[in-house]
Amino acid sequence: MKKNAEDLALRLKADFPNIISDPIEFRGEYTCELLDPARLYEVAKYLRDKLDFDFLKDSTCIDEPDQEKRFTLVYELYSYQHRVQMRLKTRIFAKKPQISSLSDLWESANWQEREIYDLMGIQFENHPDLRRILMWDGYQYHPLRKDFPLEGKATQCGNIFTEVAPLEGGPFVTLPGNTDTGKREPRSRSTDSKF
Amino acid sequence: MNLTKFLGYDGKTEGNVVITTMEALINWCRKYSLWPMPMGLACCAIELMGTGASRYDIARFGAEVMRFSPRQSDVMIVAGTVTYKQAQVVKRIYEQMPEPKWVIAMGACACSGGMFRSYSVLQGVDKIIPVNLYLAGCPVRPEALLDGLMQLQHDVMQEPVLRKQFRK
Numbered sequence: 185m186k187k188n189a190e191d192l193a194l195r196l197k198a199d200f201p202n203i204i205s206d207p208i209e210f211r212g213e214y215t216c217e218l219l220d221p222a223r224l225y226e227v228a229k230y231l232r233d234k235l236d237f238d239f240l241k242d243s244t245c246i247d248e249p250d251q252e253k254r255f256t257l258v259y260e261l262y263s264y265q266h267r268v269q270m271r272l273k274t275r276i277f278a279k280k281p282q283i284s285s286l287s288d289l290w291e292s293a294n295w296q297e298r299e300i301y302d303l304m305g306i307q308f309e310n311h312p313d314l315r316r317i318l319m320w321d322g323y324q325y326h327p328l329r330k331d332f333p334l335e336g337k338a339t340q341c342g343n344i345f346t347e348v349a350p351l352e353g354g355p356f357v358t359l360p361g362n363t364d365t366g367k368r369e370p371r372s373r374s375t376d377s378k379f
Numbered sequence: 380m381n382l383t384k385f386l387g388y389d390g391k392t393e394g395n396v397v398i399t400t401m402e403a404l405i406n407w408c409r410k411y412s413l414w415p416m417p418m419g420l421a422c423c424a425i426e427l428m429g430t431g432a433s434r435y436d437i438a439r440f441g442a443e444v445m446r447f448s449p450r451q452s453d454v455m456i457v458a459g460t461v462t463y464k465q466a467q468v469v470k471r472i473y474e475q476m477p478e479p480k481w482v483i484a485m486g487a488c489a490c491s492g493g494m495f496r497s498y499s500v501l502q503g504v505d506k507i508i509p510v511n512l513y514l515a516g517c518p519v520r521p522e523a524l525l526d527g528l529m530q531l532q533h534d535v536m537q538e539p540v541l542r543k544q545f546r547k
């Protein structure tokens with residue numbers, strides 16, 4: 185029998201009352217926050233086996249350098265059985281960016297976790313093959329962290345080198361909001377104005 | 380005096396003859412068989428494909444034989460964004476091409492990194508290999524690529540092939 189997303193989210197909350205926050209609904213999508221990242225594997229296994237979330241659509245990571253719990257891991261789950269979606273979030277400390285791997289629960293987690301490791305520097309425990317996936321082996325940095333400069337850093341690793349890119353006054357960012365294009369476009373502003 | 384007669388050549392039965400220098404002949408052969416090594420790395424490669432297809436038809440200039448083996452190609456067309464990770468591959472393929480070889484940097488990305496002023500993109504393919512021709516555009520239109528190819532053919536005709544050899 186099909187269940188709707190709200191029932192499943194409430195059941196998750198009922199079974200883990202102390203570590204799962206109240207589900208938040210936004211446009212029909214439910215988000216639950218896991219308060220204790222150490223128990224991620226247990227909760228994920230429960231979601232897969234008991235609540236039939238058989239597909240991990242995507243997992244990603246958010247970096248907020250000014251927060252004590254700097255990294256937020258986001259897991260987008262989908263259940264083909266019930267045709268519903270669920271988002272699981274958990275926040276981890278900057279000091280020890282480490283969390284258990286879900287790659288033996290969902291195959292798709294394998295490469296997604298490698299990508300998060302590569303670009304954000306999160307260590308996944310018990311991952312079968314935690315290597316870089318986009319950058320090359322031997323690159324020292326995690327370039328999607330907010331404190332990594334857009335223009336990059338000069339490195340040398342075997343034959344592969346990187347250089348600092350010339351930004352020439354950039355990055356040229358269009359301002360958000362509804363003011364007209366003349367005000368939003370970077371070329372219309374003077375070079376010393378704040379972006 | 381008739382030159383062909385002088386050379387013991389009968390124009391009536393054997394057709395016309397052109398007298399030229401060896402160097403011009405070699406360059407002429409090279410000029411019309413510039414086999415490209417299509418180094419298609421991003422969106423510009425789509426225009427490269429368009430140039431090869433029937434509407435623009437690069438075959439009219441003798442460059443239709445896209446070789447996916449560097450050992451059989453003469454001109455490397457770097458079409459697209461060269462990332463640092465790809466850069467070493469581009470360089471190795473260039474080094475595998477036999478002499479004489481030429482390089483066309485096609486598009487803003489291959490010329491200078493283009494709009495990608497970022498940590499992962501090589502700021503111009505000329506940092507790793509010598510470039511003969513830079514083509515502006517994002518992407519480069521097929522007409523521009525053909526124009527560039529003709530320019531390259533013009534350059535090929537100027538190469539001092541034999542003079543270079545005997546000067547040593």
Ligand code: SF4
Pocket residue numbers: 421422423424458459460485486487488489493516517518519
């Ligand atoms: S120059 Fe423009 S079209 Fe060509 S590869 Fe770069 S971004 Fe794509």
